[in-house]
Each structure stands twice: as structure tokens, then as C-alpha cells.
Amino acid sequence: MGNANRTTPEAAHHIPQFLSDENMERLTQIMYPKQAAEGDYLFWEGDTADRLYYVHEGTVKLSKSTEDGKAFIVQVAQPGDLFGEFGSCEPQSYGYDGIVMEDVSLGVILIKDLEVLIWRHGDMALQLFKWMSQMQQFMQSKFRDLLLFGKNGALASTLIRLTNSYGEMDERGIRITIKLTHTDLANMIGSTREGVNRMLSEYKAAGAIELENGRFVVTNLSFFQAMVGCAECPLSVCRI
Incomplete structure (x- = not known):
């Protein structure tokens, strides 16, 4: 983790980086367009999974409900x-x-x-397999941080991942450009809003983070890296 401000329009985990130009064009040709507004549900847990979604603009959160009714954000697709x-x-x-x-x-x-498409172009199957393998590593790393470092470490890891996915450098540190509530952060680590409020207050008191105009600014990335023994993972893995 800890590669802040290296996000590019076609980051290492994005599907165009795995498909050849020809296969990406073929994939684009079978897409049909869909627009959706903030708060809309594209699908519900348990719905028949008969389609994939490629994000051109905007963000989508993939959220799983636990048995006790809590939400856990598995991924934020960008x-x-x-x-x-x-x-x-x-x-x-x-x-x-x-x-x-x-x-x-x-x-x-x-x-x-x-x-x-895969039946007609066998090389696409191998390229998609490599992408799925990368996604598996990404998911394993997120759950590893939650299990090994507890809620505090999981929040630190999440903030590092957010700087990699949505970070922009400014004079104060790394501004996370996506707007997130404390509840969103809680759902990313399986915690409560109150628990996240407490941890963020501690981070703010330590001079590691600030909140400005509804956006988090990480002012001391090393503080969070030390909490989780940051191993400088590649961007394809250390992302939100």
C-alpha cells in the first residue's frame, strides 16, 4: 500500500489493461448504454446475474448485507x-x-x-482469466487487512486505498476527491458510524487527517502506513 496520487484513467486493475486493443473494441461493440442516477439500484443481491457492467463515468458501490442487517461495501467501481x-x-x-x-x-x-465473443476469440478467455485472478488478489488483500489488523487497521488500510484510487496532492496532503460519509467508511470495514467517528477523531488529533468541504484530506500518509505495516503493494491490489 501507499502509492498515493498514481491513479491514471486506465489504472493497472482496469479491464482495458488486460484486453488487447482488438478485444477491447470487440467488448465495446456488444455493450449497450445505460445511465443511472445517484442512489439507483442496478441490481439487488440474489438477482439473476445475467450481465456485466462496465463503468464509463461515475462510481458504483457493491454492497453486501450481513445476517444482522448491516451493509458491507465490497468494492467501489470507478x-x-x-x-x-x-x-x-x-x-x-x-x-x-x-x-x-x-x-x-x-x-x-x-x-x-x-x-x-469468447468462443469466437479464444485469446480473450486468457485475458479475462488474468483479470479475474487480479480481482481475486485485490479482494483477498482487503479481507486480509480487516482480519489481521482489526477495525483500526482496516480503516487505516481503507484510507490508504482511497488515496490511491481517488487521491490528489495539494499543499496540505492528499485530498480524497470522492465524497464519503462516516457511514460509508463504516460499511467499508464492517464497523459502525460511531466507531468510525471515534477513530477519525483520534487520527485528527494525531494530525493525520482533516475534513474539508466534505472531503477527507490525508495529511500524514506515513501514520496510516505504519499502522498496517505497509508493504508498498501495487496499485492493482491496493485500491478501494
Whole structure:
């Protein structure tokens, strides 16, 4: 972790980095456009997963409900990300809700159309497999941080990941450009809003973070890196 301000329009984890130009063009040709507004649900947990979504603009949070009714944000999909359920021979259902965080422009890909494309162009299957392997590493790293470092470390890890995905340098530190509530942060680490409030107050008292105009500014990234023994993971893994 800890590669702040190296986000690019086509970051290392985005699907265009895994597909050849020809295959990305083929994928684009089978997409149909969809617009959705903040707060809209693209799908619900348990719905039939018969399509994938490619983000052109905006952000979508993938949120899973726990047995006690709490929400856990699994991923925040941003431009260049592809999300959905894919890779099994059996019919699947979504394991999470897809909720629009910021107005989005999407490309929707029907699984049946993608299967035909892969059948016609075998090299695409290998490229998609590499992408899925990268996504698995990303998810494993997030759960590892939560399990090994507890809520405090998980929040520190989340803030580092946010600086990598949405960080912009300014005179005070790294500004996280996406607007997040304390509840959003709590849902990212399986905590409560009150717990996050307490931890953020401690970070602020330590001079590590500030809140300005509804955006978090990380003023001491090393503070958070030390909390989780930051190993300078690649951006493809250390992201939100």
C-alpha cells in the first residue's frame, strides 16, 4: 500500500489493461448504454446475474448485507472497472447490491453475448482469466487487512486505498476527491458510524487527517502506513 496520487484513467486493475486493443473494441461493440442516477439500484443481491457492467463515468458501490442487517461495501467501481458475476458454468446470482454512488454512464454486457465473443476469440478467455485472478488478489488483500489488523487497521488500510484510487496532492496532503460519509467508511470495514467517528477523531488529533468541504484530506500518509505495516503493494491490489 501507499502509492498515493498514481491513479491514471486506465489504472493497472482496469479491464482495458488486460484486453488487447482488438478485444477491447470487440467488448465495446456488444455493450449497450445505460445511465443511472445517484442512489439507483442496478441490481439487488440474489438477482439473476445475467450481465456485466462496465463503468464509463461515475462510481458504483457493491454492497453486501450481513445476517444482522448491516451493509458491507465490497468494492467501489470507478471508470474503467468491469463488475458482475462471471466465470462459472452454472447460472449465478449477484452476491451483493449494485448501488450508484455518483451518476453513472455504463456499458451493459449480456453474459450470453460475452460467451459467444469468447468462443469466437479464444485469446480473450486468457485475458479475462488474468483479470479475474487480479480481482481475486485485490479482494483477498482487503479481507486480509480487516482480519489481521482489526477495525483500526482496516480503516487505516481503507484510507490508504482511497488515496490511491481517488487521491490528489495539494499543499496540505492528499485530498480524497470522492465524497464519503462516516457511514460509508463504516460499511467499508464492517464497523459502525460511531466507531468510525471515534477513530477519525483520534487520527485528527494525531494530525493525520482533516475534513474539508466534505472531503477527507490525508495529511500524514506515513501514520496510516505504519499502522498496517505497509508493504508498498501495487496499485492493482491496493485500491478501494
